[in-house]
Amino acid sequence: MTILGIETSCDETAAAVLEQKQGRIQILSNVVASSASLQSKYGGIIPEQAAREQIKSIIPVIEEAISQAAKTYEVKSEDLVGQLSAIAITQGPGLIGSLLVGVETAKVLAKVWNKPLIPVNHLIGHFYANWVQEERPQFPCIGLLVSGGHTDLVLFTDHGKYKYLGGTRDDASGECFDKCARLLGLPYPGGPEISKLASKGKDIFKLPRPMINEKNFDFSFSGLKTAVSRAVASADRDSTVSQSKAKQLLANLAASIEAAIVDVLVEKTILAAKKYHVEQIIAAGGVAANQALVNRLQVTVNSQKPKIKLFVPPSNLCTDNGAMIAAAAFFCKPTKNPNQLQANPSLSLAY
Numbered sequence: 109m110t111i112l113g114i115e116t117s118c119d120e121t122a123a124a125v126l127e128q129k130q131g132r133i134q135i136l137s138n139v140v141a142s143s144a145s146l147q148s149k150y151g152g153i154i155p156e157q158a159a160r161e162q163i164k165s166i167i168p169v170i171e172e173a174i175s176q177a178a179k180t181y182e183v184k185s186e187d188l189v190g191q192l193s194a195i196a197i198t199q200g201p202g203l204i205g206s207l208l209v210g211v212e213t214a215k216v217l218a219k220v221w222n223k224p225l226i227p228v229n230h231l232i233g234h235f236y237a238n239w240v241q242e243e244r245p246q247f248p249c250i251g252l253l254v255s256g257g258h259t260d261l262v263l264f265t266d267h268g269k270y271k272y273l274g275g276t277r278d279d280a281s282g283e284c285f286d287k288c289a290r291l292l293g294l295p296y297p298g299g300p301e302i303s304k305l306a307s308k309g310k311d312i313f314k315l316p317r318p319m320i321n322e323k324n325f326d327f328s329f330s331g332l333k334t335a336v337s338r339a340v341a342s343a344d345r346d347s348t349v350s351q352s353k354a355k356q357l358l359a360n361l362a363a364s365i366e367a368a369i370v371d372v373l374v375e376k377t378i379l380a381a382k383k384y385h386v387e388q389i390i391a392a393g394g395v396a397a398n399q400a401l402v403n404r405l406q407v408t409v410n411s412q413k414p415k416i417k418l419f420v421p422p423s424n425l426c427t428d429n430g431a432m433i434a435a436a437a438f439f440c441k442p443t444k445n446p447n448q449l450q451a452n453p454s455l456s457l458a459y
C-alpha cells in the first residue's frame with residue numbers, strides 16, 4: 109500500500125508519500141513548507157495569513173512529494189500517482205482556513221485520480237509518527253500528546269481504540285512555551301528558542317508546577333505564564349543589573365520554564381502508565397522535539413519496575429508533517445462520501 113498524506117492544519121503545508129510493505133512503514137518522501145518565519149514577524153499566527161500561505165504552497169508541495177517518491181521508485185510522477193492506494197488528509201482540528209485548503213484540494217485530487225480519501229484526526233496523526241520506525245509500539249500504551257494547541261494523555265488499547273485520560277484545562281504546553289518566549293522577547297515558535305537558551309541557564313526561579321501533585325491527568329499551564337510575566341517585570345525594574353547579568357538571568361528563566369513544564373509532563377505521564385499497568389509510552393507533537401523532555405522521560409522510564417519502553421518520533425516528525433497523516437491512514441477507513449467530507453476545526457481526542 110502506498111499513501112499520499114496531506115497536512116494543512118496550521119502554518120505548515122505538508123505532503124508525504126509512505127509505503128507499507130511486510131509490516132513496515134517507510135517514508136518515500138516528506139515535504140514541509142512552513143510559514144512560521146513569516147508568522148514570526150507578528151509574534152504568532154495570523155489565521156488569514158496562514159491560510160493564504162497554504163493556498164500558495166499546497167500544489168508545489170504535493171508535486172514535490174510525488175516527484176521525490178517517484179525518484180525513489182525510479183518511475184515517472186504519473187506512474188507514482190497511478191500506484192497510490194489512497195489519499196489521506198487532515199480533517200481537523202486546526203485553523204478553519206488552513207484546513208479548508210487541504211481538505212478541498214484532497215477532495216479534488218481523490219476525484220480526478222479516482223482514489224479513496226481517508227480523513228485523519230490531526231491529533232491521532234501525531235501519535236502515528238511513532239509507527240514510522242523499525243520497532244513499532246505495542247498496545248496497550250499511554251499516549252502523551254504535547255503540541256501547540258493540545259496537551260493530552262490517552263490510553264490506547266488498539267488502532268482507533270483509546271480512552272481519554274485528561275488534558276490541559278487552559279494553555280497547551282507548546283502554547284505555554286510560545287507565550288513565555290514572547291515575554292522573554294524571543295521569536296515564534298518559542299519552544300525551540302527557550303530550549304536553546306535553557307541549555308545555558310539553571311533552574312533557579314522555582315516556578316510553579318501547576319497540578320503536579322493532583323492524582324488526575326489534567327494539566328494547567330496558564331499560571332506558569334503569569335509567574336514568568338512577574339519574574340520578567342521584577343527583572344525589568346532592577347536597574348542595577350548589568351548586560352551580561354541580564355543575559356544570564358534570561359537563560360536561567362528559560363531553564364526554569366523548561367524544567368517546570370518537563371516536570372509536570374513527566375510526572376503525569378508516568379502516573380498514567382502506572383495506574384493502567386502499561387509498559388509502553390508514546391510521545392507525540394511539537395514539544396516532543398524538546399530534548400530536555402525526552403531525556404527526562406527516558407531516565408524516568410528506565411528507572412521503573414517493570415521497565416517502561418518509551419517511543420519518541422525523530423524531531424522532524426514531532427512537528428506537523430504529512431508523513432504522520434499517511435502513517436495513521438494505514439490504520440483508518442476511507443470516507444464513504446468523499447464529496448461530502450468537511451474540514452472540522454474542533455475535532456478532539458476527548459469524548
Ligand code: KG4
Nearest residue numbers: 255256257282297299394395397398427428
Ligand atoms: O505539533 P506542532 O508542530 O503543531 C501543533 O499541532 O500545534 O507543535 C508546535 C509547538 C509549538 O508550540 C512549538 O513552540 C513547540 O511545538 N515546539 C517545541 C520544540 N519544537 C517545537 N517546544 C519545546 N521544545 C522544542 N524543541
Ligand code: ZN
Nearest residue numbers: 234255427428
Ligand atoms: Zn500538530
